[in-house]
Amino acid sequence: MNRFFEIFFVIWSWLSALCLVGAVAAILGFLCVKGFPALNVELIFGNTEPLSALLLQKQVFDGLFPAIVGTLCLVVLSVLLAVPLGVAAGIYMAEYAVGYVKTCCDFLFDILAGIPSIVIGLFGFTLAVFLHKNFSDQVYPCFLISSISLAFLVLPYIVRSTQISLEEIDPAIRNTALALGASRLQNIIHVLLPRALGGICSGVILAIGRCAEDTAVIMLTGAVAIAGIPRSILGQYEALPFYIFYISSQYADQAELMRGYGASLILIMLCTLLFLVAFLVRKRIAYQAFYKA
Amino acid sequence: MTRFQEAICEKLLLSAAWTSGSIVVFIFAFMLFLGLPLLSGGHFFSLLTAHWAPQQGSYGILPMMAGSLFLALLGLLFSFPLSLGCACFISVLGPAKLRFLLRKVVELMTGIPTVIYGFVGLFLLVPLVRDIFGRGGLSLLSASLMLALLIAPTMILFFCDSFDRVPRSYLDAVDAMGGSKVQKLLYVMLPNSVHGIAAGITIALGRAVGDTLLALMLAGNAIHIPHSCLDSARTLTSHIGLVFSADFESLEFKAIFACGITLYLFTAVLVLVVRGINHRLRRPL
Numbered sequence: 001m002n003r004f005f006e007i008f009f010v011i012w013s014w015l016s017a018l019c020l021v022g023a024v025a026a027i028l029g030f031l032c033v034k035g036f037p038a039l040n041v042e043l044i045f046g047n048t049e050p051l052s053a054l055l056l057q058k059q060v061f062d063g064l065f066p067a068i069v070g071t072l073c074l075v076v077l078s079v080l081l082a083v084p085l086g087v088a089a090g091i092y093m094a095e096y097a098v099g100y101v102k103t104c105c106d107f108l109f110d111i112l113a114g115i116p117s118i119v120i121g122l123f124g125f126t127l128a129v130f131l132h133k134n135f136s137d138q139v140y141p142c143f144l145i146s147s148i149s150l151a152f153l154v155l156p157y158i159v160r161s162t163q164i165s166l167e168e169i170d171p172a173i174r175n176t177a178l179a180l181g182a183s184r185l186q187n188i189i190h191v192l193l194p195r196a197l198g199g200i201c202s203g204v205i206l207a208i209g210r211c212a213e214d215t216a217v218i219m220l221t222g223a224v225a226i227a228g229i230p231r232s233i234l235g236q237y238e239a240l241p242f243y244i245f246y247i248s249s250q251y252a253d254q255a256e257l258m259r260g261y262g263a264s265l266i267l268i269m270l271c272t273l274l275f276l277v278a279f280l281v282r283k284r285i286a287y288q289a290f291y292k293a
Numbered sequence: 294m295t296r297f298q299e300a301i302c303e304k305l306l307l308s309a310a311w312t313s314g315s316i317v318v319f320i321f322a323f324m325l326f327l328g329l330p331l332l333s334g335g336h337f338f339s340l341l342t343a344h345w346a347p348q349q350g351s352y353g354i355l356p357m358m359a360g361s362l363f364l365a366l367l368g369l370l371f372s373f374p375l376s377l378g379c380a381c382f383i384s385v386l387g388p389a390k391l392r393f394l395l396r397k398v399v400e401l402m403t404g405i406p407t408v409i410y411g412f413v414g415l416f417l418l419v420p421l422v423r424d425i426f427g428r429g430g431l432s433l434l435s436a437s438l439m440l441a442l443l444i445a446p447t448m449i450l451f452f453c454d455s456f457d458r459v460p461r462s463y464l465d466a467v468d469a470m471g472g473s474k475v476q477k478l479l480y481v482m483l484p485n486s487v488h489g490i491a492a493g494i495t496i497a498l499g500r501a502v503g504d505t506l507l508a509l510m511l512a513g514n515a516i517h518i519p520h521s522c523l524d525s526a527r528t529l530t531s532h533i534g535l536v537f538s539a540d541f542e543s544l545e546f547k548a549i550f551a552c553g554i555t556l557y558l559f560t561a562v563l564v565l566v567v568r569g570i571n572h573r574l575r576r577p578l
Binding site: 108 | 316318375473475479
């Protein structure tokens, strides 16, 4: 009986591995087969000259260019908002926090990491409405609100990766500078942070990926189907994942659907690239690049 | 650097930590504040148990809660056996090269955007389900199959971590007694990582309930309590995404705060459960 169960378990394990790889291959293969024919310059720039579009001289109407620019701007602003706060909080959690402050913050970050992104999106939307009613008529769900909400969404990733990569530093390294008379802060800045840089960077890159892919938050906080290049942080904007979502439910003809496939392929290539970079950075390339020139 | 500067920096870091932490409280307080009309009228608990019938002035979110739970549990049901099998393959059973390869595939999966799963599901899986069962293209079944793929990497990586935490000496003991790989896995590693597996399932459940896009794109969004896998259903998350266009002052709109608060509290409870499990894990045996 046990013998059979053991054999069954091995077969099952192989089957699930095959099944998983098969499913991923099916998803990627399907996108590649359908998306590659759509992948060309016209997909991105429509009928506009690529150069004049890149220099922002002409608007692109029937291409993905505004959506790509929107996603890039969104990622940059959200990460700029989240990184200083997150890294500082992570350093505090790893190096200073003790007792109930540590327990309490730990718990809060766990909850923040667990909150569904749509709830954060709902928060962002109500924040916009609240500001609109009470402070200024100019405020609608917009680029700035989206960035703030996304920053909240990725904050726990950055805090955690900073905290963990600081905490796992060898105690021998941690105590050397202190024993030589360095202060706590000097130790952090000159010894611990350079060591932890790889981990922190890969956390930031994962956060970038999360910002680039999230749809639920931006759906509620100001992403629209057609807006052009974002002109102001209080305006609406286009974004790649929202465009894919929009196309999937609202496509009018085959050509639009093909553009959806193309957009999906671009998004997945972007996310895979970020993943590879994060993988390389985790192998301590960051430390070598910044400190061992 | 002077002592004074040190103190300033520490205070700055402390305030960063508290600011980040207070965001969590702030989000909850804000939703509670805007959903206040629901609470003060004693509406909140009737909302949780009533049906959704806007014409009759009833804005209960019971069908959405049922939809969320049904979808998440179904996704978990598909995903758990698959994930456990894959985790075992990665940790012990597979040949070295394939183990490494599968691990990389799983890590890559964590980077695939949810909207891609939804998009492919809509144009690949939905027609397939419709062909096989004759109905129910946009249904809980399609959504939960894609959801199973979405939450699988979370579970697999968590399971692998908990397998890795089994003490080396236990594994050496099995090897010394001539136990095979699968025996080592079944009789030593699995029983010793029950807590880790439970924590992994809880975290995956949180992700499954919190997912919006797959439910919105694949589950069909009909408002009723689902009775079978091929029924269309609406979840709490997709309800928030859909009611959005309604008038901001209406009770219909206020009901989505009930959804938001419910989701928030549910995920908070799951976090507590995971922390409880991890606490027991750290206690010496």
